[in-house]
Amino acid sequence: MERQVNTACRNAYYDLRRISRIQKFLDAAACNQLVCALVIPHLDYGNSLFYGLPDYLLDKLQLVQNAAVRLVTQTKKREHITCKRKSLHWLPIRQRVMYKIAVLAYQCVNGIAPSYLCKLVSPRSVNRRLRNYSEISRDLGAPVKLPGAYGSRSFTYAAPQIWNSLPIDLKMSPSIENFRAGLKTHLFKLAYPD
Structure with missing residues (x-):
């Protein structure tokens, strides 16, 4: 499953980079829609197979979701992300x-x-x-x-x-x-x- 998780992370980061290049032309709602349409499906595809995975693999997927939250909410890298994810009504990867x-x-x-x-x-x-x-x-x-x-x-x-x-x-x-x-x-x- 490590290869599956790494591939999902790589593809999601690729789409996040593409969206970040055009982010200045988007409002927050449009950016959220793009992230939900292009990035989140990489995390959700076959995610029932992620049950019981070691924490280090689930944490890799959680880092991708955190990066998506930072992009949508325009949060700096050092700021706490949980409250931002909660405001978007996104469940963490385990949930x-x-x-x-x-x-x-x-x-x-x-x-x-x-x-x-x-x-x-x-x-x-x-x-x-x-x-x-x-x-x-x-x-x-x-x-x-x-x-x-x-x-x-x-x-x-x-x-x-x-x-x-x-x-x-x-x-x-x-x-x-x-x-x-x-x-x-x-x-x-x-x-x-x-």
Whole structure:
């Protein structure tokens, strides 16, 4: 994965340099749109595979996002960037990875994901009587760690772990749009506690 991360960083920095050359002709909103259209997709492409990566690789991706925030907000290199990223409503890289996996888990639980993904996770079986008959268990079965060095990074391990940590009201969202909005709010509060 190191090669994948390095390639994503290199391509994102290339686009950041291109945008910085024309930044004086752009207002802040246009610069933000360009960065979201050209740079952020490099960080988000296949980012569910970044779950469980070592910190030094995730930090490389975070540095790219920080550079994008500096470009959009015209912040100097030595200034603190977290409050600027928060003002843009951008999730840090770790939370973006969790967001992607949680959305896939929601789709699996509700049967709208591709069948090959739905087969990788299973709902938790409840052996006890729930408080009322309309209540159903929305948790996924225990995370299954596949053998080998990368078993804890697999979807069968990551999806139940992330899904089961979410609040129940978020898991009960009636639509994918509501779930995404609530999930972003939840992860935003985790990333930027005040």
